[in-house]
Amino acid sequence: AQSVTQLDSHVSVSEGTPVLLRCNYSSSYSPSLFWYVQHPNKGLQLLLKYTSAATLVKGINGFEAEFKKSETSFHLTKPSAHMSDAAEYFCVVSLSNTDKLIFGTGTRLQVFP
Amino acid sequence: NAGVMQNPRHLVRRRGQEARLRCSPMKGHSHVYWYRQLPEEGLKFMVYLQKENIIDESGMPKERFSAEFPKEGPSILRIQQVVRGDSAAYFCASSPPIPGGSYEQYFGPGTRLTVT
Numbered sequence: 224a225q226s227v228t229q230l231d232s233h234v235s236v237s238e239g240t241p242v243l244l245r246c247n248y249s250s251s252y253s254p255s256l257f258w259y260v261q262h263p264n265k266g267l268q269l270l271l272k273y274t275s276a277a278t279l280v281k282g283i284n285g286f287e288a289e290f291k292k293s294e295t296s297f298h299l300t301k302p303s304a305h306m307s308d309a310a311e312y313f314c315v316v317s318l319s320n321t322d323k324l325i326f327g328t329g330t331r332l333q334v335f336p
Numbered sequence: 337n338a339g340v341m342q343n344p345r346h347l348v349r350r351r352g353q354e355a356r357l358r359c360s361p362m363k364g365h366s367h368v369y370w371y372r373q374l375p376e377e378g379l380k381f382m383v384y385l386q387k388e389n390i391i392d393e394s395g396m397p398k399e400r401f402s403a404e405f406p407k408e409g410p411s412i413l414r415i416q417q418v419v420r421g422d423s424a425a426y427f428c429a430s431s432p433p434i435p436g437g438s439y440e441q442y443f444g445p446g447t448r449l450t451v452t
Contacts, residue, residue, distance in 0.1 A: 257440075322367070323381040
């Protein structure tokens with residue numbers, strides 16, 4: 224069975240400091256991994272995706288994530304937080320041969336001025 | 337190219353009534369997914385449909401919930417005899433017909449159902 228675990232339910236950073244949102248996955252097969260962002264009362268937007276190409280994946284708005292098979296991790300990072308980054312972030316896994324997405328429980332990112 | 341459209345955006349129903357949620361996928365997309373997000377939780381998969389076919393309904397409650405994606409028109413998620421526990425945000429996603437691999441799902445803005 225596939226699952227993702229987001230290790231922090233809340234993360235708070237100051238504007239201009241680095242962001243690290245942690246995610247570990249469990250999958251019997253080669254997974255596809257995604258990070259989605261959800262702003263309050265809005266839909267979900269794809270930040271980036273890993274599909275067995277380069278292990279370091281660059282996404283939108285300066286975010287990137289590194290797939291580490293040995294650690295079964297797919298942590299999301301950004302060098303410098305912006306106020307507009309405050310949102311809920313979801314780590315997501317899907318199997319290459321199935322279609323449904325399996326969401327983590329989310330990490331709420333707060334950015335202080 | 338319009339994104340995934342869902343309507344209504346907000347729906348209030350009394351206990352025992354029916355709720356119908358609509359989803360129009362992006363142009364050219366033939367795969368539709370429904371997810372439910374309970375308050376303070378992540379999204380949970382409900383059902384995956386292609387035109388006129390239910391492919392995977394493993395996440396659908398056994399009773400009161402049904403979904404369809406007809407040849408013409410939007411996909412419909414129908415909840416009969418709603419209860420307070422059905423209050424949630426329901427998201428639809430669509431993807432293009434790429435066989436065999438994972439691909440991006442594009443999400444709509446969601447329908448927020450409140451059962452009073």
